[in-house]
Amino acid sequence: MQDITLKMPKQIVDSLPADSDATKQDMQKAMGGWEQDLNTALNVDDEMVSAIVDIIERFEDRWERYDEYVVELRAWGQSPIYAMAWRDLHAAVLHQIHDHQDLSDRISRERHHRIFDDGIRPGKG
Numbered sequence: 001m002q003d004i005t006l007k008m009p010k011q012i013v014d015s016l017p018a019d020s021d022a023t024k025q026d027m028q029k030a031m032g033g034w035e036q037d038l039n040t041a042l043n044v045d046d047e048m049v050s051a052i053v054d055i056i057e058r059f060e061d062r063w064e065r066y067d068e069y070v071v072e073l074r075a076w077g078q079s080p081i082y083a084m085a086w087r088d089l090h091a092a093v094l095h096q097i098h099d100h101q102d103l104s105d106r107i108s109r110e111r112h113h114r115i116f117d118d119g120i121r122p123g124k125g
Contacts (some may be wrong), residue, residue, distance in 0.1 A: 052110075
């Protein structure tokens with residue numbers, strides 16, 4: 001399978017304040033590491049989809065955590081712009097993973113498999 005190349009969405013960069021060069025560099029560095037982790041997982045034939053789903057679940061957890069930070073920061077009267085940017089970056093990466101070749105179907109199958117392995121049976125009441 002072809003490697004994943006992550007792209008920083010322009011709207012996320014544009015949403016940051018003008019003096020946010022360090023944050024932009026941190027985001028680029030993080031994306032480089034995530035891209036490397038994803039491509040390493042793609043090249044492990046036997047467990048590729050399982051490893052990708054593990055990475056996706058970590059991204060979803062982080063997305064939720066940043067989303068909670070937005071609410072907390074607003075409650076304290078502080079700007080949530082950086083938490084929003086990191087949250088949106090995680091969401092953008094999740095979309096890029098699902099849009100890569102035929103990963104979306106494989107990811108769905110792996111997630112359904114995990115649900116059944118955990119003992120949850122839909123349709124039984």
